[in-house]
Amino acid sequence: MSKKIANLVLVGAGRMGSHHAENVAFKMANANLFGVLDMNLDGAKALAEKLGCEYATDSQEEIANHPDVDGVIIASPARFHASISKYFIEHGKSVFCEKPAGLTLAEIEDVSAAAKKAGVAYQIGFNRRWDRAFADAKAAINAGNIGEPQQLRSLTRDPGPWGGDPFKIPTWTIFYETLIHDFDTLLWLNEGAKVTEVRAMADALVRPDAKGHGHLDVATVTLRFDNGAMAVAEANFCAMYGYDVRAEVLGSKGMVQMGDVRKANMTLFNQNGAEDATWRMDSHIFAEGYTAQIRAFVEAILTGEQTGPNGNDAHRALAVALACIESVQSNQPVATDI
Numbered sequence: 001m002s003k004k005i006a007n008l009v010l011v012g013a014g015r016m017g018s019h020h021a022e023n024v025a026f027k028m029a030n031a032n033l034f035g036v037l038d039m040n041l042d043g044a045k046a047l048a049e050k051l052g053c054e055y056a057t058d059s060q061e062e063i064a065n066h067p068d069v070d071g072v073i074i075a076s077p078a079r080f081h082a083s084i085s086k087y088f089i090e091h092g093k094s095v096f097c098e099k100p101a102g103l104t105l106a107e108i109e110d111v112s113a114a115a116k117k118a119g120v121a122y123q124i125g126f127n128r129r130w131d132r133a134f135a136d137a138k139a140a141i142n143a144g145n146i147g148e149p150q151q152l153r154s155l156t157r158d159p160g161p162w163g164g165d166p167f168k169i170p171t172w173t174i175f176y177e178t179l180i181h182d183f184d185t186l187l188w189l190n191e192g193a194k195v196t197e198v199r200a201m202a203d204a205l206v207r208p209d210a211k212g213h214g215h216l217d218v219a220t221v222t223l224r225f226d227n228g229a230m231a232v233a234e235a236n237f238c239a240m241y242g243y244d245v246r247a248e249v250l251g252s253k254g255m256v257q258m259g260d261v262r263k264a265n266m267t268l269f270n271q272n273g274a275e276d277a278t279w280r281m282d283s284h285i286f287a288e289g290y291t292a293q294i295r296a297f298v299e300a301i302l303t304g305e306q307t308g309p310n311g312n313d314a315h316r317a318l319a320v321a322l323a324c325i326e327s328v329q330s331n332q333p334v335a336t337d338i
């Protein structure tokens with residue numbers, strides 16, 4: 001494409017979508033927030049107005065057929081991701097889709113095939129890859145600085161007190177929506193290796209009252225890779241001390257650690273001892289990474305070269321999540337070829 005500015009439309013003007021749209025509207029010289037689409041038209045209008053964008057709609061068809069739209073950023077609830085992605089891709093639009101890209105392997109395969117056929121970008125919102133610490137760690141691993149990876153870990157702890165409604169959240173959300181980030185991180189950091197075994201345990205320790213409803217809010221997963229490496233992924237919906245996302249890879253020659261729950265390089269010392277402020281919001285801890293991933297999507301549209309995570313990455317991370325679900329249900333390890 002010889003264009004210098006990509007026209008993007010946000011699909012899903014909720015919490016995450018608003019953040020993406022604000023980034024496009026105010027932080028990118030080579031992208032324009034062309035419009036906001038939400039099935040709730042009032043929500044679309046409110047966000048568009050706030051961001052100084054004139055076009056708000058509740059019609060997918062209108063956006064898909066608009067010749068000036070280059071790409072869409074999909075931040076609707078997960079159950080709609082694959083069908084909305086496919087619809088826009090088949091209309092020749094590039095798609096950035098929040099994770100998970102779909103809830104079945106078949107639908108992700110379907111969307112990936114459509115993107116290949118249409119020759120458009122299809123990037124998934126695995127934003128940790130764009131965080132500076134995670135990107136530096138990956139570069140160090142690729143440079144051989146820690147030797148062969150032997151043990152990896154990745155964790156996600158949402159800040160407490162947890163305000164979600166456990167009776168409204170689908171049972172396997174902790175795997176589909178939370179740990180999916182950790183699975184992508186582990187697969188990416190141990191590039192080239194296949195996952196041969198997955199074991200998972202999960203429980204409702206934050207809201208035990210909702211356990212009978214199928215709610216799960218704490219999980220620990222182990223992965224075995226075919227290069228011998230072992231990995232642990234953990235998630236917890238309620239860390240009272242803050243939003244905590246970290247990872248580590250120990251190799252034959254050294255170790256890399258990434259992520260820090262401390263918000264700033266400042267410690268307060270007083271009569272109580274020493275105190276560090278901690279992160280409380282994903283949009284704060286990953287502010288830089290969220291912007292960088294959308295920049296990469298814009299570059300993919302303008303240059304035709306995609307560098308960000310694609311449908312294959314989404315497929316692998318989802319395959320691990322599905323193996324976890326099987327493992328929890330059977331209380332057994334699951335043999336995999338991922």
Ligand SMILES: NC(=O)c1ccc[n+]([C@@H]2O[C@H](COP(=O)([O-])OP(=O)(O)OC[C@H]3O[C@@H](n4cnc5c(N)ncnc54)[C@H](O)[C@@H]3O)[C@@H](O)[C@H]2O)c1
Nearest residue numbers: 012013014015016017038039040075076077078080098099
């Ligand atoms: N990468 C991350 O760190 C991260 C963080 C938070 C959320 N997310 C992902 O972002 C997505 C959205 O999460 P959220 O917290 O913003 O949700 P939300 O409920 O705040 O917003 C969803 C929005 O989508 C709209 N919507 C629903 N169905 C739609 C449809 N068919 N077409 C268009 N719009 C539709 C809703 O009206 C709402 O405005 C989820 O997939 C979630 O997993 C990612």
